[in-house]
Amino acid sequence: MRAGTACISIPLLQSMSPDLVLAASSDQRCDPADPRCGADGKLLSDGEEKNRIKPIPRVTNKITHVVQLVVDVGERREEVGFLRFGLYGDDCPINVRAMIQFLTMIGITGVGKEQDEFENDIDVITQPVSLLFGGIVPSICPGQGVEFGVPSQNKAFAKSRGLVKAGNNFLPQSRPLSSQKEVSARTHTAAGLISVPEKGIGYGNGNGPIDEAYANAFLITASEESSELFDTKLHRRVIGQIIDNESMEFLARLASLPIQRNKGTPLLKVTVLDAGVQKVGASSTTPTTTKNKKK
Secondary structure, three states, rough: OOOOOOOOOOHHHHHHHHHHHOOOOOOOOOOOOOOOOOOOOOOHHHHHHHHHHHOOOOOOOOEEEEEEEEEOOOOHHHHHHEEEEOOOOOOOHHHHHHHHHOOOOOOOOOOOHHHHHHHHOOOOEEOOOOOOOOOOOOOOOOOOOOEEOOOOOHHHHHHOOOOOOOOOOOOOOOOOOOOOOOOOOOOOOOOOOEEEOOOOOOOOOOOOHHHHHOOOOEEEEEOOOOOHHHHHHOOOEEEEEEOOHHHHHHHHHHHHEEEEOOOEEEEEOOOEEEEEEEEOOOOOOOOOOOOOOOO
């Protein structure tokens, strides 16, 4: 599956209303920048706008780390929101460790024979994959979930270095070791759950290009009725949950953004501006994994 289509894949696309898919491309749709503009391109009524906000998930697992994402909706920072969520580090140590790396400047590095061989080449340039560089919302499953990832390592590297292109000597990170043996901490039966692919971050695009391996890194569920899709069909792993009402409100806003026809790509660009990770119980003076994005 190509970047931006993993979440709105065949099972979900088939379950979507034809009116929703068609309205998203209609010339009669509402202004995407209007907070009341829904995924179907129509203005939400007061009742619909209120009902789309789901309650905070019940805490069923120990939260070991708290994350805050700063997210921009639109090209000119017309709307900036926050997503705060906790990670289940004790129950999902492998996936949570990878998530922390992905959310900070530590980044994720791939494994494999080709990666090892070329990284020793003096002419090869590479960098770990981090949501802080090129991180966006590539796709939205209306009313189901919002995906986050880095669609292209080449473009992310070029932008971080102020280049037009990454260059032929840039080597994208391959996929990390699979975490398939690590089970899900809970089922996808609530909105606001943090979910990664069955084999972990880096496997969201199946056997797609390595440059796009981290395009669909993780998603946040927007419905309490996603178990059949995410558990039964896609075998995804829940590794955390949203922890406050403000984040649930902003999640509802993201999940109802108008999308491109048959793609799931939001009509408004949604960019990750910053991310921070704090270990639960760590004092304010204790160094954490939180690292600010370079301006």
